[in-house]
Amino acid sequence: MINIIIAFVVLFILLELPGLRKRLCWRELLVIMLLLTVSSLYGIACHLHSSILLNPKQCLYLAQPLATAFHSLIETGEEP
Amino acid sequence: MSAKINSRQAGFIAFFILLGSAVTYMPESVAGRDAWISTLLAIPVGVGILALVIRVQNMFPGRHVLEISEMVLGRALGKLANILYLGLLFILAALYLYDLMILLHSVLLYANKYYLYGVLVLASAYGVYMGVNAVARLVELLMGLIMLFLLLAFFILIACCADFSRLTPVMADLRPILAGFLYTANWPFAQASLLLMYLPLVVDLATGAKVIYRWYLIAALILIIRSVLTVAVVGKELALLSRYPLFEAFRLMRMGDFERIELFFFVLIFVCSLLALLLFYQGLALGMQKLFRLQEYRAIILPLGLLLISLSTYMFQSDLEMMFIETLLPFIMLPIHLLFPLLLFIGGKIYLKRQDKSLSAR
Numbered sequence: 001m002i003n004i005i006i007a008f009v010v011l012f013i014l015l016e017l018p019g020l021r022k023r024l025c026w027r028e029l030l031v032i033m034l035l036l037t038v039s040s041l042y043g044i045a046c047h048l049h050s051s052i053l054l055n056p057k058q059c060l061y062l063a064q065p066l067a068t069a070f071h072s073l074i075e076t077g078e079e080p
Numbered sequence: 081m082s083a084k085i086n087s088r089q090a091g092f093i094a095f096f097i098l099l100g101s102a103v104t105y106m107p108e109s110v111a112g113r114d115a116w117i118s119t120l121l122a123i124p125v126g127v128g129i130l131a132l133v134i135r136v137q138n139m140f141p142g143r144h145v146l147e148i149s150e151m152v153l154g155r156a157l158g159k160l161a162n163i164l165y166l167g168l169l170f171i172l173a174a175l176y177l178y179d180l181m182i183l184l185h186s187v188l189l190y191a192n193k194y195y196l197y198g199v200l201v202l203a204s205a206y207g208v209y210m211g212v213n214a215v216a217r218l219v220e221l222l223m224g225l226i227m228l229f230l231l232l233a234f235f236i237l238i239a240c241c242a243d244f245s246r247l248t249p250v251m252a253d254l255r256p257i258l259a260g261f262l263y264t265a266n267w268p269f270a271q272a273s274l275l276l277m278y279l280p281l282v283v284d285l286a287t288g289a290k291v292i293y294r295w296y297l298i299a300a301l302i303l304i305i306r307s308v309l310t311v312a313v314v315g316k317e318l319a320l321l322s323r324y325p326l327f328e329a330f331r332l333m334r335m336g337d338f339e340r341i342e343l344f345f346f347v348l349i350f351v352c353s354l355l356a357l358l359l360f361y362q363g364l365a366l367g368m369q370k371l372f373r374l375q376e377y378r379a380i381i382l383p384l385g386l387l388l389i390s391l392s393t394y395m396f397q398s399d400l401e402m403m404f405i406e407t408l409l410p411f412i413m414l415p416i417h418l419l420f421p422l423l424l425f426i427g428g429k430i431y432l433k434r435q436d437k438s439l440s441a442r
Contacts, residue, residue: 001393004198008386016379028379031372035383042390056171057395063411070262071407074255 001047005040012036083281087288089216091295092223093278093359094130098299100356101179102268103230104324104349107406108307111260112316113247116307118260123300125418126269130296132421133272134289137279139428141286145276146370152427161420166367168416169274173360174392175409177201180353181392182399183324187346197392201385204358208365208381212281215362219355229348233330234305236341241332242312266410268303270417272296277363323399324349361385 012032020029045053085093108118140148149165150158181196188196207215251257275292279285306326310319313329322328327349330342365384369377396402 001194001390004194004389005386007198008382008389012382016382020379023375025375027372028374031368031374032379032383035380035387039383039387039390042394043386046390046393053394055395056167056391057405060171060405060408060412063408066411067408070259070411074259 001043005043009036009040083212084283085212085216085278085281087282087284087291089220090275090278090282090285090288091291091293092219093216094272094275094292095223095295095299096219096352096355097271097274097359098126098268098296099226099302099352100268100359101176101353102264102303103306103352104183104326105179105267106307106310106319106325107263107267108260109310109316109319109322109325110263111256112320113249113311114251114257115260115311115316115319116247116304117251118257118264119300119304119307121257121261122265122269123297125265126272126296126300127293129270129417129421130272130275130293132425133275133279134285134292136276136421136424136428137282138286138289139425139432142280144280144366144370145424146367148424148428152424152431161423162367162371164416165276165420166364166371168413169277169360169364169367170388170391172271172274172413173357173364174388174395176353176357176360177388177392178396178402180350180357183327183350183353186324186327187343194389194393197389200354200357201361201389203354204361205381205385207358208362209378212278212362212366215358222351222355226348226352229345230302233345233348234309236333236335237309237313237329240334241329242309244308244312246312246315247308262410262414263406264303266414266417267406269300270414273417273421274360274363276421277366323403361388 016032020032042053045051106115108115108122111118136145136148140151143151146158146162149161152158153161177197177200180200181193184196184200185191185193207218282288310325310329313332314322314325318328319325327342327346330345330349333341333345335341361384365377365381368374368380368384374380396405
């Protein structure tokens with residue numbers, strides 16, 4: 001995973017940084033820094049097999065009671 | 081990057097959004113031998129969402145949906161709705177990426193999954209870099225080829241291995257059909273809402289909306305044929321157990337002395353899925369450009385791709401858990417797919433009425 005992060009950051013520096021330096025668009029730079037920081041943090045967490053960061057899939061689990069109720073209603077006992 | 085497309089190209093985009101992952105993944109397999117009925121029943125849901133999306137865009141021609149949302153719902157509520165919708169698109173793109181990685185991994189068994197993620201995202205990123213026009217031309221170019229190979233695949237499946245007695249009795253139990261309907265309404269039919277990101281770029285939407293409906297319905301028809309053939313070839317048990325039932329059906333293909341022809345059709349499945357990933361990736365980039373009010377989205381393509389890889393890896397670590405998560409998706413995603421365009425449609429009607437009143441008062 002670390003290799004992938006390095007490859008993407010290097011590619012980004014080679015392809016986009018010269019253009020960004022010319023345009024000096026701070027809003028774009030801020031968004032890019034935010035995206036790169038979050039993705040690097042999650043990438044490093046994956047590499048270290050750590051689950052310390054907030055997992056966005058937890059929001060999918062909010063639907064678990066509804067899904068359970070639906071499955072008991074249709075009583076197929078099968079999952080797609 | 082001049083980004084204008086015509087309604088024919090938008091129709092092809094709708095076709096590939098619908099067909100993209102559903103040609104491999106078959107959520108309605110839970111309905112067993114009646115999977116095709118579930119697919120048939122889910123079509124009105126998709127067409128309804130498509131109609132809402134097109135009407136919203138026709139109310140505010142040329143305006144991006146995220147702007148419409150802030151205009152109609154107010155700045156705070158509009159921003160919240162936009163973030164929620166883009167969050168949904170992000171999770172969908174991550175799911176597509178994961179599905180595609182697993183599909184590729186089932187053929188390239190010894191490949192490192194991180195590298196597979198990297199290759200898939202870089203291939204899609206190249207398409208996104210080329211711009212909406214290039215992607216629209218690509219789908220236009222591939223359309224004929226994909227249709228030809230799909231028809232060829234269906235013809236071979238019917239000729240060599242389909243046993244249509246596996247589809248009887250029909251509608252023996254309605255409950256699995258209901259479950260299949262819910263799953264397939266969510267994935268892929270409700271994903272028509274992604275067109276919200278592309279429709280502002282369509283130059284002839286007011287006159288050419290019929291073409292979009294036509295291609296969407298053609299894709300839906302292909303999905304019905306896929307459901308019929310998958311169950312007729314592999315049976316309802318394997319269709320339910322397999323992660324990629326249509327690919328399993330391709331594996332059973334025999335044509336004279338030719339064997340392993342499924343690899344030939346694997347390319348078809350892979351291209352369809354990659355195009356869907358590309359469309360979601362581009363939709364997400366377009367959405368983020370509007371959300372953060374950026375001049376262009378080019379600079380965020382690679383960071384966004386890296387975020388997709390990191391979060392896909394972090395969120396979906398086990399295939400077993402993934403299968404469980406897929407049962408939860410309709411209850412989170414379907415309401416957002418339905419409510420976001422519906423809210424914009426109702427809000428848009430009220431907004432335009434108020435505008436008319438204030439104009440006539442003057």
